[in-house]
Amino acid sequence: MKKIVFLDEYSIAGRDLSSITSQGEYVAYENTAKADVVERLKDADIAITNKVLIDGEAMRQLPRLKLICVAATGMNNVDLETAKELGIEVKNAVGYSTTSVAETTLASALALARNIVYFNEYFHDGRYAKADRAFCYDRFTFEVRGKKWGIIGMGNIGREVARLASAFGCEVRYFSTSGVKREEAYEAMELRELLAWSDIVSVHSPLNERTRGLVGREELKAMKPSSIIINVARGGIIDEAALAEALDNGWVSAAALDVFSVEPLRESPLYDIKDKYRLLASPHNAWSAAEAIDRLIFCVAENIRLWLSKQ
Numbered sequence: 001m002k003k004i005v006f007l008d009e010y011s012i013a014g015r016d017l018s019s020i021t022s023q024g025e026y027v028a029y030e031n032t033a034k035a036d037v038v039e040r041l042k043d044a045d046i047a048i049t050n051k052v053l054i055d056g057e058a059m060r061q062l063p064r065l066k067l068i069c070v071a072a073t074g075m076n077n078v079d080l081e082t083a084k085e086l087g088i089e090v091k092n093a094v095g096y097s098t099t100s101v102a103e104t105t106l107a108s109a110l111a112l113a114r115n116i117v118y119f120n121e122y123f124h125d126g127r128y129a130k131a132d133r134a135f136c137y138d139r140f141t142f143e144v145r146g147k148k149w150g151i152i153g154m155g156n157i158g159r160e161v162a163r164l165a166s167a168f169g170c171e172v173r174y175f176s177t178s179g180v181k182r183e184e185a186y187e188a189m190e191l192r193e194l195l196a197w198s199d200i201v202s203v204h205s206p207l208n209e210r211t212r213g214l215v216g217r218e219e220l221k222a223m224k225p226s227s228i229i230i231n232v233a234r235g236g237i238i239d240e241a242a243l244a245e246a247l248d249n250g251w252v253s254a255a256a257l258d259v260f261s262v263e264p265l266r267e268s269p270l271y272d273i274k275d276k277y278r279l280l281a282s283p284h285n286a287w288s289a290a291e292a293i294d295r296l297i298f299c300v301a302e303n304i305r306l307w308l309s310k311q
Contacts, residue, residue: 002045007032011050015293019301056082069300093299097287102160104286108256115139118277145169150198153177153205177205195222207234220246228254232286235260244269247278256280
């Protein structure tokens with residue numbers, strides 16, 4: 001019986017893991033510090049990780065390890081070159097979070113457009129009860145319908161966002177971060193051109209050498225002062241200090257972030273922006289609807305099952 005070790009089981013939010021645990025000797029840890037990775041995987045045939053780093057140095061100390069299942073789509077927390085060199089298979093989960101992330105993207109755009117957070121607080125902190133008027137016009141709102149929506153990264157999630165945005169009456173265009181020319185239902189534009197054209201911009205690309213720091217100070221200055229930008233992809237694609245500056249100086253109207261350059265984000269100028277309602281932020285949970293987590297577990301279980309069938 002093969003030993004399966006899950007290094008950060010907390011990331012599955014307590015959902016049913018029986019499809020995984022039934023396939024071998026299963027050991028789980030809530031979370032794992034980098035210093036404990038080797039010790040916890042020393043007898044493992046199969047490792048499961050969501051965010052815990054498994055680097056080449058660790059792999060070289062784990063001769064028994066033959067399969068790494070990344071409980072996510074992105075695999076930047078695994079040294080893929082060393083894994084290939086050592087004959088360790090690395091499998092990720094594809095497509096499980098498409099709907100969840102796309103819905104979060106649309107919800108973020110709607111929340112910012114209608115200033116949902118501000119007006120919710122206006123009700124709950126007692127200001128509405130004390131008001132002498134039925135309506136509150138403290139914050140500007142606008143409709144999403146008819147807006148120009150620019151998508152950075154037209155992969156599975158980008159396409160689903162494009163579909164939802166189109167259904168809401170938006171005109172959609174995109175920028176390909178890979179540079180690969182594909183037949184898409186939407187017009188492609190260069191990045192600066194797209195940013196200047198868009199009323200709403202959303203980011204759906206992986207973090208790599210092409211995309212790290214892709215949207216910086218000059219790119220944000222190229223956007224419309226009335227525009228909003230949303231990043232539900234990876235932290236590091238948008239320069240956070242530049243974004244804080246853009247929000248404070250009115251280069252963009254608002255932003256939504258679900259991902260950050262360091263997670264959790266300890267210190268950042270984003271915490272100090274002048275108007276907190278310009279920034280809608282969440283702790284990297286756009287992907288984590290219950291249905292998406294269950295699909296993720298299914299993907300990991302299938303990756304293990306298929307690997308075991310070849311042994």
